[in-house]
Amino acid sequence: MRRKLVIGNWKMNGNRAGNTALLSGILAGLNDFGADCAVCVPAPYLAQCQAELQDSPLAWGGQDLSVHASGAYTGEVSAGMLVDFGSRYVLCGHSERRAYHKEGSELVAQKTVAALAAGLTPVVCVGETLEQREAGETEAVICGQLQAVLDVIVADDLAKIVVAYEPVWAIGTGKTATPQIAQDAHAFLRARMAQKNAPVAAGVQILYGGSMKPDNAKELMAQQDIDGGLIGGAALKAVDFLGIIQAI
Ligand code: PEP
Numbered sequence: 001m002r003r004k005l006v007i008g009n010w011k012m013n014g015n016r017a018g019n020t021a022l023l024s025g026i027l028a029g030l031n032d033f034g035a036d037c038a039v040c041v042p043a044p045y046l047a048q049c050q051a052e053l054q055d056s057p058l059a060w061g062g063q064d065l066s067v068h069a070s071g072a073y074t075g076e077v078s079a080g081m082l083v084d085f086g087s088r089y090v091l092c093g094h095s096e097r098r099a100y101h102k103e104g105s106e107l108v109a110q111k112t113v114a115a116l117a118a119g120l121t122p123v124v125c126v127g128e129t130l131e132q133r134e135a136g137e138t139e140a141v142i143c144g145q146l147q148a149v150l151d152v153i154v155a156d157d158l159a160k161i162v163v164a165y166e167p168v169w170a171i172g173t174g175k176t177a178t179p180q181i182a183q184d185a186h187a188f189l190r191a192r193m194a195q196k197n198a199p200v201a202a203g204v205q206i207l208y209g210g211s212m213k214p215d216n217a218k219e220l221m222a223q224q225d226i227d228g229g230l231i232g233g234a235a236l237k238a239v240d241f242l243g244i245i246q247a248i
Pocket residue numbers: 009011166170171172173174209210211212230231232233234
């Protein structure tokens with residue numbers, strides 16, 4: 001039985017006072033819903049999360065990391081730095097990084113390895129654009145993105161990653177994938193992972209991301225291979241984020 005996981009991706013949003021209000025609002029409503037919950041925040045706010053979420057049921061993490069441990073890489077944040085501030089998760093290969101920073105699947109795979117080496121749980125994001133879906137390339141695209149990671153991690157480490165299926169056309173657009181579209185992609189991704197390590201693949205958490213809201217979360221998360229959500233816009237309001245967690 002896989003545990004559900006809901007991760008909020010704040011993207012480049014927040015400020016100290018607003019974060020405190022958001023985090024305390026989430027904590028106030030967070031009961032034992034039988035799910036793991038986390039927020040992935042801009043790096044400057046990791047210290048705030050460490051101070052305000054320590055010993056709480058809400059974990060935290062980063063939105064990106066460097067493949068390097070340290071050195072002359074201005075602007076980058078290493079896995080060790082994320083760990084230093086108590087991070088548990090880190091997003092790898094979010095579509096906004098792939099699109100705006102030209103991150104390719106090989107780089108994303110190296111970031112996944114760097115995260116694993118530091119003891120972080122990498123959340124490997126994959127997803128097709130609208131053009132790719134309409135061209136019938138969805139499986140080829142997400143397979144390629146996942147395979148780059150599978151090629152470089154050892155079989156046992158499959159148990160230490162989380163995968164997020166995030167169709168690019170659904171992110172921040174209000175267009176959610178139907179539960180069936182999402183389930184088909186999740187089942188496909190799990191089958192690919194099973195080729196590397198079948199028993200472990202059955203336990204890997206695969207999150208759906210793309211305009212998940214309280215009113216569509218229940219149906220999505222009821223699908224056999226959907227193990228939770230990676231939430232953007234709806235993670236910025238405590239009531240919405242909690243509404244999604246409660247939908248489990
Ligand atoms: C995301 O940024 O990962 C995301 C899923 O965003 P949204 O929920 O706003 O579509």
